[in-house]
Amino acid sequence: MIFYFSGTGNSLWAAEKISIAQGQKLFSIADEIKKNNFEYTLDDSELVGFVFPIYAWNAPKMVVDFINKLKLKNYKANYTFAISTCEANVGYTMRNLKDTLNSKGLELDSGFSIAMPSNYIILTHVKSKTSIEAILDTAEERIEEINTSIDKRENKFEITLGHFPYIKSKLINPLFMKYGIKPKKFFASNSCISCGLCEKVCPTNNIKVDGKPKWGTNCTQCLACINRCPKKAIEYGKSTRDKGRYYNPRCKK
Template identity: 50%
Template structure:
């Protein structure tokens, strides 16, 4: 089974592609967390492959992913082949090491880890890629996905094909600061372009948005920016820096797949 977390669809598409090629079940991390359960318990079949697919937030896994793992209980686990695939715009820092440490705390060993470059979507800092660059990244991602899926199907261990980037340890140190100061909802708002369609409420990974003519944000947030990038009228904004920037969602993913 593959446990996935995704804001604008890159990680879901990655998880879905690997799942289809390896006949694996898909489990939404955000759906599990938002269920309010104290423990996330799943029964494994004999020899079942375990995967974790998620985006990189400030050079580490999203806090929701780590919180999920801390409460994860896998029945019948017996050194099952376990992999992780963080998706990123450029590099992942020490994301896989953070993931490995988190899994070790619940006595799960990471057999392999991969990173895959996808189009940018975090427009609070920076902007989306040009259409040409977006197409190039998506085309290369397809090739990378096939290679990753093949390695997983063969259950090759010790395979860590990860683009860490420069100074990975230094960059990953930024993550606690990101979680403390950047992951907040006060700066979200909707302009007069809002038509009350409710898409932002459907795609919110924290289920923090409620739409009554216009969206209102609660306190919980993962900073996934799904509410901004999926908004069909570009009404949803964060602070003063996103209004003139582009928007990106994975073209191979439907809103219904993320909000199920």
């Protein structure tokens, strides 16, 4: 079974490819949390996989919270892997994830990172279509390599750490979690047609569309709302003004 979290399709695209190649069931972490479902029964040969984006050099809080509540019945050291999609590097994400899993009596046998286009339009600009397609071509090859490693049940960690992983994952990440997520900064411009898509795609049920969308405080900053609005009507303060929006063009969901 493969558990995934994705705001803008990169991780979902990778998770779907791996789940098809490996013949594994796919579960959306956001949907499972909404259903309050944390218990799963494993077959002896079943894999356990986690696929998610990197947020400030760590796994999203939702993913960590989900794993902390996870109960895997019939777990017999089933081969377990994690894949993080990122723009550039992941710091000590896999080390932290391994600690979280170990504290629950679960192992992490392998970990991989895949470079994908950035969806963090608060700080970056969306790349050109040509660059996005080139990055996704390389990512597709990488997904195939990862599939081969999983086929062989390899025990390896192939990740782009980046410079100063300790500082990024252990010091900057907690600061980002405390001060970097400001849902009050989201607003909808007059282009908003009240279609309700932002409410539907929000993984934390943090948006209510009553006329215009309103944001609560439970934001994980996946940026699904802002990137997926069909009218580009959602902004985050002044940071996203006149910038493009990103959703993985190869992800069909």
